[in-house]
Amino acid sequence: MSSNAITIPDLDAEAKPWVDVLHEWITTVDHKRLGLLYIGYALVFLLMGGSEALIIRIQLMHSHNEFVSPQVFNRMFTMHGTTMIFFVAMPILFGFGNYLVPLMIGARDMAFPRLNAFSFWLSAFGGLLLYFSFLGGPGLYGAGSAPDVGWWSYAPLGARAFSPGHSSDYWTLSLLVSGFGSIGTAINIVATILCLRCPGMKLNRMPLLAWLNLVMAGMVLIAITPLSAAQIMLLIDRYLGGHFFDAQAGGSAVLWMHFFWIFGHPEVYVLIIPCFAFMSEIIPVFSRKPIFGYPVMVAATICIAFVSLSVWAHHMFTVGMNSYANSFFTITTMVVGVPTGIKIFNWIGTMWGGRIQFKTPMLFSIGFLFQFLIAGLTGIMMAAAPFDWQLSLSYFVVAHFHYVIVGGILFALFAAFYYWYPKMTGRMLGERLGKLHFWLFLIGFHLTFDVMHVPGLLGMPRRIYTYEPGRGWDTLNFIVSIGAFIQAIGILVFVWNLIISYFRGDRAGNDPWDAWTLEWSTSSPPAAYNFATLPVVASRRPLWDLKHPEDPDSQYE
Amino acid sequence: MQNSQRSDLEHAVDEGASHTRVRQRKMRRSRNTITTALHSVLFLLCSIGSAAAVDFSSTAPTSIFSPQSTPAKSIFDLSMFVLAITGIVFAVVFSLLVYSILKFRAGSAKADREPAQVYGSTQIELAWTIIPILIVVVLFLATARVLHAVQDAAMPANAIEVTAIGHQFWWEYRYPQLGVVTANELHIPVSDPAHPTPTFLKLLSADTDHSFWVPELAGKTDLIPNHPNRMWMDPQRTGIFVGQCAQYCGTQHAKMLLRVSVDTPEDFAEWVREQRQPAIADERVAAGKWVFETTACINCHSINGTAANGRFGPDLTHLMSRTTIAAGAALNTPDNLRLWIQNPEAIKRGSLMPAMQLSKSDADALVSYLETLR
Numbered sequence: 001m002s003s004n005a006i007t008i009p010d011l012d013a014e015a016k017p018w019v020d021v022l023h024e025w026i027t028t029v030d031h032k033r034l035g036l037l038y039i040g041y042a043l044v045f046l047l048m049g050g051s052e053a054l055i056i057r058i059q060l061m062h063s064h065n066e067f068v069s070p071q072v073f074n075r076m077f078t079m080h081g082t083t084m085i086f087f088v089a090m091p092i093l094f095g096f097g098n099y100l101v102p103l104m105i106g107a108r109d110m111a112f113p114r115l116n117a118f119s120f121w122l123s124a125f126g127g128l129l130l131y132f133s134f135l136g137g138p139g140l141y142g143a144g145s146a147p148d149v150g151w152w153s154y155a156p157l158g159a160r161a162f163s164p165g166h167s168s169d170y171w172t173l174s175l176l177v178s179g180f181g182s183i184g185t186a187i188n189i190v191a192t193i194l195c196l197r198c199p200g201m202k203l204n205r206m207p208l209l210a211w212l213n214l215v216m217a218g219m220v221l222i223a224i225t226p227l228s229a230a231q232i233m234l235l236i237d238r239y240l241g242g243h244f245f246d247a248q249a250g251g252s253a254v255l256w257m258h259f260f261w262i263f264g265h266p267e268v269y270v271l272i273i274p275c276f277a278f279m280s281e282i283i284p285v286f287s288r289k290p291i292f293g294y295p296v297m298v299a300a301t302i303c304i305a306f307v308s309l310s311v312w313a314h315h316m317f318t319v320g321m322n323s324y325a326n327s328f329f330t331i332t333t334m335v336v337g338v339p340t341g342i343k344i345f346n347w348i349g350t351m352w353g354g355r356i357q358f359k360t361p362m363l364f365s366i367g368f369l370f371q372f373l374i375a376g377l378t379g380i381m382m383a384a385a386p387f388d389w390q391l392s393l394s395y396f397v398v399a400h401f402h403y404v405i406v407g408g409i410l411f412a413l414f415a416a417f418y419y420w421y422p423k424m425t426g427r428m429l430g431e432r433l434g435k436l437h438f439w440l441f442l443i444g445f446h447l448t449f450d451v452m453h454v455p456g457l458l459g460m461p462r463r464i465y466t467y468e469p470g471r472g473w474d475t476l477n478f479i480v481s482i483g484a485f486i487q488a489i490g491i492l493v494f495v496w497n498l499i500i501s502y503f504r505g506d507r508a509g510n511d512p513w514d515a516w517t518l519e520w521s522t523s524s525p526p527a528a529y530n531f532a533t534l535p536v537v538a539s540r541r542p543l544w545d546l547k548h549p550e551d552p553d554s555q556y557e
Numbered sequence: 558m559q560n561s562q563r564s565d566l567e568h569a570v571d572e573g574a575s576h577t578r579v580r581q582r583k584m585r586r587s588r589n590t591i592t593t594a595l596h597s598v599l600f601l602l603c604s605i606g607s608a609a610a611v612d613f614s615s616t617a618p619t620s621i622f623s624p625q626s627t628p629a630k631s632i633f634d635l636s637m638f639v640l641a642i643t644g645i646v647f648a649v650v651f652s653l654l655v656y657s658i659l660k661f662r663a664g665s666a667k668a669d670r671e672p673a674q675v676y677g678s679t680q681i682e683l684a685w686t687i688i689p690i691l692i693v694v695v696l697f698l699a700t701a702r703v704l705h706a707v708q709d710a711a712m713p714a715n716a717i718e719v720t721a722i723g724h725q726f727w728w729e730y731r732y733p734q735l736g737v738v739t740a741n742e743l744h745i746p747v748s749d750p751a752h753p754t755p756t757f758l759k760l761l762s763a764d765t766d767h768s769f770w771v772p773e774l775a776g777k778t779d780l781i782p783n784h785p786n787r788m789w790m791d792p793q794r795t796g797i798f799v800g801q802c803a804q805y806c807g808t809q810h811a812k813m814l815l816r817v818s819v820d821t822p823e824d825f826a827e828w829v830r831e832q833r834q835p836a837i838a839d840e841r842v843a844a845g846k847w848v849f850e851t852t853a854c855i856n857c858h859s860i861n862g863t864a865a866n867g868r869f870g871p872d873l874t875h876l877m878s879r880t881t882i883a884a885g886a887a888l889n890t891p892d893n894l895r896l897w898i899q900n901p902e903a904i905k906r907g908s909l910m911p912a913m914q915l916s917k918s919d920a921d922a923l924v925s926y927l928e929t930l931r
Contacts, residue, residue: 069906069907070808070809070811070906070907071808071906071907074808074810148808149805150805154765154766154804154805155766156764156765156766156782157765157766157805157806157807162725162764162765162807247781247782247783247784248782248783250783251783252783252784253766253781253782253783253784254781254784287661287672288663288671288672289672289673289674289675290674290675290676292675292676292677292678293676293677293678293682294676294677295677296677296682318768318776318777318778318779318803318804319779319781319784319786320760320778320779320781320784320786320787322708323704323705323708323709326704326708327697327700327701327704327705330697330700330701330704331693331697334693334696334697335693337689337693338686338689338690338693341685341689342682342685342686342689344650345650345682345685346677346682348650348653348654348657349675349677349678349681349682351657351658351661352657352661353661353672353673353675354661354672355661355662355663355664355671355672356657356658356661356662356663357663358662358663366654366658369654370651370654373647373650373651373654374647377643377646377647378643380639380643380696381636381639381640381643383696383700384635384636384639384696384699384700385700385704386631386632386635386700386703386704386707386708386776387632387635387636387639387700388776389632389707389775389776389777389778390621390629390632390636390772390776390777391621392777392803393768393770393777393803393804394803457620457621457622458617458619458620458621459617459618459619459620459621459770459772459800460619461768461770461801461802461803462803462805463805463810463811464801464810464811465810465811466811466812467811468814470618471617471618471619472616472617472620473617548671551674553674556676
């Protein structure tokens with residue numbers, strides 16, 4: 001245990017020329033700087049993907065609206081989905097993982113710092129490739145610019161016959177390149193956690209965040225590989241005369257769906273498991289109690305990871321699999337609900353009997369719990385295959401997965417921002433702006449995504465650029481769009497808070513939340529080497545032991 | 558013949574929806590902000606739940622909660638069961654959450670003592686593992702029953718067989734038993750529950766993936782190239798049922814509308830008889846027919862008894878027996894026909910129908926000719 005014992009001479013006393021600063025950031029191999037790069041890069045894409053969502057919502061405000069053309073609308077939802085999954089959610093979670101994992105396991109950096117930098121720049125390059133399609137997509141064909149095939153690019157829509165020009169190629173290459181980046185980061189996280197834990201930190205003393213990132217990284221290795229394989233096959237189809245997905249020549253459109261969802265469903269858990277990790281760190285601290293049922297939380301996570309590898313075809317109940325396959329994917333999907341339920345109950349168990357402090361991170365965490373509960377239950381509805389024959393491909397599904405991604409993942413991320421921003425910058429995020437952000441975003445979220453379930457139940461399919469009047473969808477869509485704008489205002493408040501607090505926020509000190517994990521034992525922001533002397537731990541909550549020498553956790557574990 | 562009340566085109570006013578008013582709650586600056594939060598969440602959930610259940614299912618022509626056919630009814634019953642169970646789970650967990658948030662919030666005075674540190678409880682954790690497992694078993698068994706009943710239903714000998722072929726962005730229907738070919742508007746007979754005459758659809762695609770979804774009649778099933786699928790329905794009420802393509806298929810996915818006319822057995826037999834007639838050859842519109850046969854129209858369209866036998870576009874032999882054109886994007890009126898021929902982008906931007914760029918006199922003649930194709 002150490003709280004940064006060495007005082008280093010203040011090298012930053014003289015402002016460096018900006019080129020030097022830029023050079024430092026570009027060539028950095030420090031896990032903290034790379035983490036921040038991931039996060040900053042993802043925030044930029046969040047604003048872009050969010051703008052695309054607003055264009056979609058303006059278009060759908062009423063029936064037969066002509067705000068944008070069908071071609072532009074189709075590009076917007078394709079880019080929105082691809083951006084949000086691959087260039088917002090993935091990098092931002094990798095960013096937090098990169099930043100926090102070494103600090104929480106008492107390591108000085110990731111296992112492979114240069115691989116870490118390489119992975120980040122691959123991902124960043126992937127994002128640029130995707131957006132370059134706006135310029136390069138037409139190619140010599142004068143075809144449409146950005147990809148308009150949906151973020152699944154279902155075969156044969158992604159074939160050259162239906163997607164001429166290069167827009168699909170930019171999509172394919174960007175996912176391929178950033179996919180390699182993801183694999184690099186995943187290998188790095190696994191190696192770091194397995195090899196670089198500080199003395200005393202046995203696997204069963206690791207913070208849950210490290211455990212869950214380990215599981216997440218393992219899933220990335222399994223999930224990204226089929227996606228990359230499918231992208232390579234698609235390239236072969238498009239340029240080398242292959243017929244993997246070409247139904248006219250004996251290939252199979254359904255094959256693409258399987259490849260995509262063998263990636264796509266584990267991907268959902270790749271995104272949500274790190275958010276479970278945030279919850280498992282934040283809820284205990286603000287309830288002033290240790291996590292309820294640590295071993296069960298680890299077991300449930302591993303269970304989710306395994307089961308989630310066998311549920312992918314619940315995205316395909318409408319493609320005409322036989323009833324045995326449909327039954328199989330029904331039961332596996334429902335089974336995922338059991339370990340997920342255990343997690344929710346254990347978080348409630350953590351709060352039960354605690355002394356809950358409603359700081360902004362905890363507000364977002366409570367939002368997460370409510371919304372993730374609902375998202376899970378609508379998921380159970382769609383797991384019932386016949387029910388899914390009505391719900392699938394409708395706005396109900398869109399509402400469901402936005403409940404997971406916005407109501408779950410984004411709320412957890414906001415909680416993480418408010419919780420760890422002091423560690424990353426040395427300044428607290430403004431609490432008043434934080435509360436304003438929370439309420440605006442909560443109201444906007446529920447206005448948008450609660451209401452969005454209903455048009456789905458009333459037969460509104462997804463991915464339509466306009467709809468017919470007289471179906472009972474107009475008012476609902478109008479409310480949904482209003483909610484989207486309230487969320488956008490909430491996001492702007494958040495971004496403003498990030499900027500203003502960096503300059504004027506209260507000084508955070510090492511441990512503003514009176515927390516228990518190792519990252520709070522070092523300075524804020526931590527020095528390049530993280531810990532002056534490597535900490536030694538004896539329990540899951542080393543700082544609790546330090547603060548309560550009369551009643552340390554190590555007695556009970 | 559057309560039930561205008563249910564028609565999606567004529568019925569432009571969006572009533573019913575006005576019932577969801579999301580009231581603005583004034584956020585009081587109270588110490589108890591969490592309670593306010595819970596209230597607003599609860600309020601929203603309730604308003605949405607009631608809105609969905611009461612207001613809309615009766616007015617929306619495509620609600621999944623007003624089933625008119627056995628597969629849709631089976632799904633509806635299952636969905637009510639699943640909603641009930643998930644509703645109970647929601648109520649229980651929601652209450653636990655609300656209770657723990659309200660009960661265990663820190664007082665205003667900063668507590669100097671930490672609460673009791675509890676690390677877990679094997680019994681409790683076992684309980685909330687086993688109970689969900691039992692719920693999952695029950696849900697699965699209920700689901701499997703409906704799944705099997707709907708998906709594996711045998712086709713009776715008297716079933717009407719229709720091959721539905723999805724195209725960018727329209728529907729082709731072929732009745733192999735009856736020798737009928739038509740497009741975009743599916744006619745099927747009503748089914749008497751005592752003596753069912755279900756319709757079985759064989760689903761094919763000519764290009765990309767599509768999905769056939771008329772919510773009141775059945776769940777959706779995809780049309781995938783080189784992957785024939787099957788679905789069935791036995792509507793028990795006559796009338797027009799609408800829906801639309803549900804699987805994103807390209808630029809005009811949104812205007813690939815479905816229109817199913819459920820006819821009495823007599824009306825259906827009459828419709829079949831008319832559809833089997835060759836195209837009317839009226840000498841008065843020979844000029845229009847000549848335009849049709851000498852331009853690119855025949856590359857894509859068929860008219861029985863003429864030189865036109867294209868397969869890329871809808872069969873026009875009995876064009877005027879249909880209420881809509883462009884897969885439901887516009888009403889089948891002479892003005893719309895002319896617009897569709899001369900400037901399809903005005904009706905359905907990005908459709909594969911080319912602008913024919915005919916002279917005014919040719920266009921007049923062609924529309925007059927098409928008008929005779931009853």
